Amino acid sequence: MPRDHIEWTPSPGTSTDQPRQVRRILSLFKPYRARLAVVGLLVGASSLVSVATPFLLKETLDVAIPQGRTGLLSLLALGMILSAVLNSVFGVLQTLISTTVGQRVMHDLRTAVYGRLQRMSLAFFTRTRTGEVQSRIANDIGGMQATVTSTATSLVSNLTSVVATIIAMIALDWRLTVVSLLLLPVFVWISRRVGNERKKITTQRQKQMAAMAATVTESLSVSGILLGRTMGRSDSLTRSFAEESEQLVGLEVRASMAGRWRMAVITIVMAAMPAVIYWTAGLALQLGGPGVSIGTLVAFVSLQQGLFRPAVSLLATGVQIQTSLALFQRIFEYLDLPVDITERAEPVHLDEVKGEVRFEDVTFGYDDKGGPVLDGIDITVPAGSGLALVGATGAGKSTLGYLVPRLYDVTGGRVTLDGVDVRDLDFDTLARAVGVVSQETYLFHASVAENLRFAKPEATDEELYAAARAAQIHDHIVSLSDGYDTVVGERGHRFSGGEKQRLAIARTILRDPPVLILDEATSALDTRTEHAVQKAIDALSADRTTLTIAHRLSTVRGADQIAVLDRGRVVERGTHEELLARDGRYAALVRRDARLEPTS
Structure with a gap:
């Protein structure tokens, strides 16, 4: 099938600068502010419940068990169980609401793009491959599903958890908290580098997917099959498709592996932090510094481990958001297409047309x-x-x-x-x-x-x-x-x-x-x-x-x-x-x- 075609490029007024693009993405969620507020409340409640568990553990180890207070021990154990139950309930409700909101946003985007294309003049479709149009609606919007359904909620949830956990860690022991957070700026810098790298690869990958979709649409239609068979080009078309698919394989691998080793280093360092905390607490005790109780140390490490999951997830979410910006940009390009066939603000309506x-x-x-x-x-x-x-x-x-x-x-x-x-x-x-x-x-x-x-x-x-x-x-x-x-x-x-x-x-x-x-x-x-x-x-x-x-x-x-x-x-x-x-x-x-x- 012929590959030459004209691709639309953003005009100077098109939203391609990142801050404006982010504001535009956020505006997609405005109609669902009330539901998102409920999600925010659930996230906050879940974070508070999660942070409370280590304090219950501290009281158990430092007070209830050493002093043999069975009643207090029962209440603390019941509190831990209740915390787990509430966290699960809040998580399910949060997922339900956020997924519903995300799917509604995707529906709004699909409908907006389709409606925009319905208003385009015939000239646009004579110079644009059908597969390219289909890819924008199917692949690009489909690729944003994780971002609009879970990433936004994950961002808020993890950010709240990180802030609440750090505050709790400071309340337990500020010195151990400083040691735990020394490498955090380096981790943020690494994640941003990885995100920018994946964003570039994602742009190339989506273009390749659009090219493949166009090839499939043209060559596997009834007319395309007839032409390919009668011209004896079936094998060459298959080879051409295989070459395009091979290019996509390379891009998919690159997208998956981009920054993987750097993120692995972050994971290893964070996993090793409990050992550093134990070493720091032991060293401080040997040097004659203020001691740390067993309960405080266990509770702190528990908080630190609790910090590990949302912190890594937060960094990964940042990478995902940067990657998704490439998809949003491609969708916004279509939404920003100039419509040259428009209806007047106050058009003329004729109830009866004679036909001159x-x-x-x-x-x-x-x-x-x-x-x-x-x-x-x-x-x-x-x-x-x-x-x-x-x-x-x-x-x-x-x-x-x-x-x-x-x-x-x-x-x-x-x-x-x-x-x-x-x-x-x-x-x-x-x-x-x-x-x-x-x-x-x-x-x-x-x-x-x-x-x-x-x-x-x-x-x-x-x-x-x-x-x-x-x-x-x-x-x-x-x-x-x-x-x-x-x-x-x-x-x-x-x-x-x-x-x-x-x-x-x-x-x-x-x-x-x-x-x-x-x-x-x-x-x-x-x-x-x-x-x-x-x-x-x-x-x-x-x-x-x-x-x-x-x-x-x-x-x-x-x-x-x-x-x-x-x-x-x-x-x-x-x-x-x-x-x-x-x-x-x-x-x-x-x-x-x-x-x-x-x-x-």
Whole structure:
């Protein structure tokens, strides 16, 4: 599959600086402040309960057991058991709430990205690989699951535990606390270095995953399989995928091992700290310093061990957050994509559309680098009449038709519907008013009825049958074993080209738009199938404003007016007979078609 494509890069206004990005991430949790407050309370309560246990242990060893106070010993033991129970209950509730909040945030992100992409113009999708888009939604947002569901809670929980534990350690013995915390700044510095390293690797890994997703989407679709098999490229495609997968293996290993030895050193040092504490306490006693009771020493080591887990987890969480910033940045890039097809703040709504379409000095270009695709187009299409657009490939026919439903927006002049600039209409009016039937029919992997009802979800069975009859496809559908419940297959490959085209026409008939764009709807069909589809198109076009983008001129002879385009300009306009009489560009095209028509 071709690999060349254009990737969107952040504009100067895009949020790529880390502080702003962190603030933006935190803003995702604002709608769930109340639930997060409850999590905070549970975290605080859990930390206090955890810190209380070593003090209970100290009293047990220094007072209850040496003095033989059985009642106090029973209360202290009961307190330890209750502490364990409360910690478990708080942990379960904390996990439930934080996971729910995290999943809601992921849902919000997925929906926001999908909604943003739905608003993008057709130009964005013509230059972006489908697999790349899918990877952002699936892999990038999926990769953030640990961050948004548990990392934030883990950060608060571990930070609270660390602070509470250090305070308790100071209360027990400040000298031992100083010894325990001497290396903490070094550990923080190491974890930050590891986090930055993993962030860079994660960015590369996600790009590689997006490339693999694009390859899978393109080469394992029905069209991709057909192309690969018929071109004898199945083995080479497999080798290409294996190479991409091999690159991903290397990145995954690097991501997993980045900083692993440095973090292992931290773990070893922290695990060795109890021995250092025992040595320090023994040395102080031998040097004649103030002694430390057995209970205090055991309680301190217990606190230190309790500090070890959240401290290491806190450092690991910091690394995880830095890694996740790469994923958030990729998602924010899509959320920051400039939307060039927008609805006015106070758009015009038309309850009834007659269907008059006007192109007034229309100019259009895809970007500033290339020249205009359309230049100075002035055409009026009265309501209920038909306009045919003909010309050589690349003349701008399809682009001109796509300006009416605002798949693109003009760069100069305007397109009006019933005298209203289409840019001033609300999207609902425009969607109801303009229907498009293109050469490349798209059908969902669903039943025939579901595909038809995509145009009108509330349509009754009788309305489906009527639309299918008008499109000359009803008899074929009912002849199938499952009738209207027949699943059409991926992109409708269970149906022939003519059948898919008539299903698309039936879908448009069901929607009943007053303006119809026919974009070379029969150009890929054989003569016999074209004749059947043309009957359906004639039924669809009746009493509608119709713009027909024609490849075969035999289909446009009955149009009310024909416009010949050449390099984005209208060079001739009139009826079929008028243009033939002029013996100009249109007459030459007709003679070309006559020579190409098969003789039998």
